[in-house]
Every structure is written in structure tokens, then in C-alpha cells.
Amino acid sequence: MTAIASSTAGAAAVSARARDRRRNRLHRIPLLPALLFVVVVTQVPFLLTVYYSLESYNLYHPDTRHFAGLQNYRAIFEDSIFRTALVNTVILTAAPVLLSLTIGLFIALLLDRKVFGRGLLRTLIISPFLVMPAAAALVWKFTMLDTQFGLINFILQPFGVDHTDWINSYPKTTITAVLTWQWTPFMVLILLAGLQSQPAEVLEAAKVDGANGWQIFRSMTLPHLRPYMELGIVLGAIYLVQAFDAIFMITSGGPGQQTTNIPYYLYETAFRAFDIGRASAMGVVVVVATIIIATLALRTISGLFSDEGMKGRL
């Protein structure tokens, strides 16, 4: 009797598990096209990149193509331009991210008040981010920063600045400034969303308890904003590490190699010198470096994302 009962229970469990499996298979269907698409377009090419990186392969001389082992990797690490480009990439990512975050926080705090024309202000402040980066680069390069006719020199004239060649004298600063200008609105949007999600009652309570504005900002607002700042840094870095448009348009990586970052150097190697093998090795190095950084970043983002909305769906 008990044996029969337990065996029917077992059978029920087995069929439940089978139903579960079937259900899961069914649920996988809508996911598959998108997954397949992304795998084919992003993952397969990466494997090919690894393959090319082990070859001596120049598109100008396709007949000399041969297996080269790790030669490309040795070449890029002995290449001083590559090392410069690595350092430049770090500088031209970190500087605009941190600057735009700081300025963005300042502007977000200003906009989080009752101020006349708030909607219009918001519309205006997001515009630099929406402007096509290639267009922004041109407008800055010529109308703003030109030695002779640029607005910046005109505005700074009373302060003793005389026809400064910003782009060639301060190339990194120029690129940083343009990127900061474009990315500040992004930080404003994220931080503003953070500020507006502060629970009003808690702030009220702090005021009632006699905390002053600075104390509230330091011990309540800033901790509350922390995840938003982290998100801004992570996302900003993901995009800015690939900065290409402004560098291509404004400095072409120069003068010398002063603004050559990895994307720009890769562009020169692959699309100017047609050295597929070496460019691929660079690509692999960049991806490995990114995976390391992204693992840290993912931990941050995964904190922003919880199972809350998933309750009762599994």
C-alpha cells in the first residue's frame, strides 16, 4: 500500500519535472532569435578576431598570409605607440567621466529645486548629449576653438588670452573638454532621477531634527546618490572608452600621438595600414582588459537590479 502510494507520488514528481522541462523549452522560444542574432554578430566575429591575431595578415599582401603564433602580441607590446595609446585611453576615459560626473552633480542639484522654467531647462540641458558627436566635434573644432576666429579666444581675450591654438597646444584638454560637454547631460539625467527618488518624509524629519543643508547633503543625499553615481561612472566609462568620433574629427590622434587612444590606433592599424593580424591582436587585448573591468562593473550594475519584479513569475 505504502509502496504504491510512494510510487504514484514519485511518478507525479517525475511528470511534474517533465512538465517543467517542457514548459521551460516552450519559454525559451521567444528568447532564441535575439540570442542567436547577438551571438552570430558579436561572439563569432570575436572568435575570428582571436584567429586573425595569430596570423601575419595584411590586406595589401594577402598572398603572404601565414600563421604567426604570438608574434603580433609581442609586436604590440614592444610598440611604444600602443603603450601610449593605452595610457591615453585611460586618461581620456577617466577625466571626462569624473569631470562630467562632478559638473553633472552640481547641475542636478540646481535643477532639483523649484526653479522658473524647469521643463525648458531640462530640455536645453539634455541637448549637448543628443547632438551627433561628429557634428559636435566639428562645431567645437572650428567655431569654438579656432585660433583666429574661435569664440573661446574671443571670450577670453579680456583675460589676456591671445589667439591660443587650443587644439595643438592642449590636445588632451581639448578632447576632454568636448567629451565632458557631451556627457555632462547624461550624468545630470541619472543624478536628477536619483535626487528625485529621495523619500521626502525622511528629509523632512532630518530638518525637523535640526540638520542643516550641508549635513543633510553629506549624510543623506550623497549616500542615497551613490548607486546612481556608480551607474553613471560605469555606463559613461563603457561608452567613453570607445571614444573615436571626437578624436578622429578634431585631432586625428595628434599632435604626435598625444590623443591617440586604442580605438583610434586600431583604426589606423586596420583601416590605414591594413595590418589585420596586428589590429586583431590589439582587439583581443582590449577585450581581455574590458572583461576584467566589466566584471567589476557588472557587480555594480547587478546591485541595481533585483528580483523584486520577478516575484510570482517563475
Added chain:
Amino acid sequence: MSASTLTRPTRARKTGPRPTRRRTRLPSLTGSLLGLLTWLVVLLFFFPVLWMVLTGFKEETDAATDPPKFAFSPTLAQYRSAASDAQAYLTHSVTITVTSTLLVLALALPAAYGLSIAPVRKWRDALFFFISTKMLPIAGAIIPIYVLARNLHLIDKQIVLVILYTAMNLPIAVWMLRSFLLEIPVEILEAARVDGASFLRQLRSVIVPVITPGLAATALICFIFAWNEFFLAVNLTTTNAATVPVYLVSFQTGEGQFWARLCAGASLACLPVLLAGWAAQDKLVRGLSMGAVK
């Protein structure tokens, strides 16, 4: 950090340091000073955009001058000639971005559904796989794509950019749409199921109406990213599939003489995205943060 703390804006709040009794009259003064400062800072940031649009209305002789001309008699000449120069590029851009955006939505909506309403067991892995492809730099994939496109004579073909932009935007769209789908209360879906609504019926009468604003916002975000994309467009197209950013490259060295034309062209290039961005303003932050911030 839970999603709920990120998502519930409590807007009924006066901000800024509120005074103790001693300073009851000060807030209005500091308030208006801060208001003025806000306007100044925002206008400072907006100014280059304004200057670009204005310079497009100048004659070339008024465009590059020392000192710069703030008053001038406007002309439409530059916008007209830029529009005719850029016409082919604009057409390519519209075709490529619209096609890729539609493709993104067609692929992302079912995927988002499979990661929220009817989740697979490993939904979390799939979700993070999508986002991780967004973090991999294009440097890791561009070279084989270029070589392949060359060998298959696909350089300068619109289809290549359509496919690449779709892959570029797909992770964002999946995350964003998922965040909208999660807002549909489970009870409503359950009720529809109990009432015997078929899958298609559920889709048509419950999910689609709720998700429409989300779909529109997602489409606008994808459109913005695809429209502004530069690296792939410059390297994979020359004339037949060249998009608007490629048109702008022709101004890269045109120092001095053609600033008005340049600014008119740049303004035209930016206009669609500015309009889309202003329209999607409320959802912009959600798209940019891939649904994490609402």
C-alpha cells in the same frame, strides 16, 4: 540597493536647505540667485548648440570673423545647399536607422517577454549575457566583420550597417522593454489566463496596450544611437550606404571658408535626434540606464 528604491520618485518635496527660523526671509533671495545661476549654467551648456544653428543662418562672410558676429542678416542659403548636399546621406540614414530599429523591436520584444512575463529558468544568465555584449568594445569584432564584408563585396552596402546597428541596440532594447513589461501587474495577466484568454489574446488586449509607450521610447533610443553612430559608418561605407556622420567627415579639414555651410550641415544632421530626444525626454534616462533608473 533594490530596484524599488531606484524607481519610486516622491515628487512632493521642496528641496534645498530649508531655513531655521532666523533666516525666514533669506530663501527667496538665495532662491532667486540660485535660479539665476541655474539658468546661466544651463544656457552656457546649450550655447554651442545654439551657435551651431545660428551660424548655419549666416553668409560665409559673416561666419568666420574676428570678432565673431552676433548680429547678422539671416539667410537660408546655407541650409538649402547643405540639404541638397546631404540628401543622399539623409536618405541612407533614414533607411538604415528605421529598418534596424524595427528589426530590434521585432527581436527584443519576444526576448523581453521571455525574460519577464514567461521567464526561462536561466533568465538571469540570459539577461547578463545581453548586457555583457554591450560592454565588449567594437574593437573585438570590427576586423573580421570588415574582412568578411570585403570578401563578400558587402562594403558600402546598407544591409551591413542595418545588421550591426541591430546587434548594437538589441541588448539595450531587451533590458528596457523588460523593465516596461515588469510593470504589468502579475494579477492582470493571471486574470486574463484564468478567463481563458489565448496567448495571442493576452498579447493583444493586455500586453500591447500597456507596453506601447515603452515600445515608442525604446524605438526612439535605438534610433538615436543608430543615427549618431560614427565608427562603423566611416569604416564600412563610402558612398552608396554612407550615413550622415560620413557626410560630416567632408568638413573635417575645411578650415576657415565654409563654417556657415558646415554649421548648417551639422544642424541638419542633429535635428532628427534632437527632436526624438526631446520627445522621449521622460524616458531618456530609462533608456540610457537600460531600464535601471526610471
